[in-house]
Amino acid sequence: MKKGKKLYEGKAKIIYATNDKNLVIQHFKDDATAFNNQKKDVIEGKGILNNRISEHILTQLSNVGIKNHLVKRLNMREQLVKLVEIIPIEFIVRNIATGSLTKRLGIEDGTVLDYPLVEYCLKKDELGDPLVSREHILAFKWMDVFELDFIYEEVRRINDFLQGMFRGVGIKLVDFKVEFGRSEIDGKREVMLADEISPDTCRLWDMRTDKKLDKDRFRNDLGNLVEAYQEVAIRLNLLHEQSNIRPLNYPKPKAVKIKKK
Ligand code: 5GP
Numbered sequence: 001m002k003k004g005k006k007l008y009e010g011k012a013k014i015i016y017a018t019n020d021k022n023l024v025i026q027h028f029k030d031d032a033t034a035f036n037n038q039k040k041d042v043i044e045g046k047g048i049l050n051n052r053i054s055e056h057i058l059t060q061l062s063n064v065g066i067k068n069h070l071v072k073r074l075n076m077r078e079q080l081v082k083l084v085e086i087i088p089i090e091f092i093v094r095n096i097a098t099g100s101l102t103k104r105l106g107i108e109d110g111t112v113l114d115y116p117l118v119e120y121c122l123k124k125d126e127l128g129d130p131l132v133s134r135e136h137i138l139a140f141k142w143m144d145v146f147e148l149d150f151i152y153e154e155v156r157r158i159n160d161f162l163q164g165m166f167r168g169v170g171i172k173l174v175d176f177k178v179e180f181g182r183s184e185i186d187g188k189r190e191v192m193l194a195d196e197i198s199p200d201t202c203r204l205w206d207m208r209t210d211k212k213l214d215k216d217r218f219r220n221d222l223g224n225l226v227e228a229y230q231e232v233a234i235r236l237n238l239l240h241e242q243s244n245i246r247p248l249n250y251p252k253p254k255a256v257k258i259k260k261k
Pocket of ligand 1: 090092098099100101129175176177200201202203215
């Protein structure tokens with residue numbers, strides 16, 4: 001597969017063309033951003049972990065019939081994926097109230113929801129990705145009713161599957177964001193899960209301690225982000241304890257001075 005020119009660069013990923021018009025390469029960067037780009041940093045190793053974790057999750061979802069854009073992982077930072085036109089809506093599913101939901105509605109942080117809550121946000125950085133309703137989506141033709149109903153069912157299935165997968169490794173899936181895209185191959189139109197599912201796009205809390213194992217470590221200056229993402233990868237059996245990704249705060253070996261006699 002030949003890597004072609006850069007088609008698009010986002011906050012955490014770059015998309016490159018390939019010699020197949022229906023496939024592109026998705027490259028995971030180490031850049032971390034929050035609060036609509038107001039906070040930025042580069043966190044060594046983050047892209048590698050997200051690439052691996054997202055590959056695992058999308059493969060598992062594919063195995064249970066959730067169609068998605070992943071073809072295969074190519075290397076430490078890159079995946080081959082189907083070319084899709086991203087639908088300009090972020091789909092958020094919440095199991096426990098936290099983050100923008102608690103701020104917006106004054107709900108107590110940590111409230112366990114009786115049913116998963118599905119929210120829609122318009123993907124528009126300059127407006128701060130505002131919450132929109134089904135009626136907004138249909139009125140402004142961001143999706144048609146068939147796509148909307150299909151994705152609503154898909155995100156609930158994704159939530160069920162991921163909740164079980166993470167529960168099995170002692171992690172609570174608090175909430176997550178997913179994106180969908182449209183593809184058209186040989187005149188056949190499809191809507192499928194796209195982008196990534198990783199600790200950058202989910203809130204993951206340790207089952208016993210509620211320790212945050214996700215991007216909130218960056219958003220809220222908790223530190224040790226790479227170690228937290230590594231812990232998720234280790235629990236999912238994707239990484240051994242002896243990782244070759246050196247955590248940021250790992251002390252550099254001191255130069256040893258040899259005394260001359
Ligand atoms: P909240 O609306 O509480 O900020 O986020 C809800 C969930 O969606 C969290 O898991 C958060 O990580 C994810 N999320 C929402 N918007 C974005 C976004 O623009 N980028 C990323 N990476 N995740 C998002």
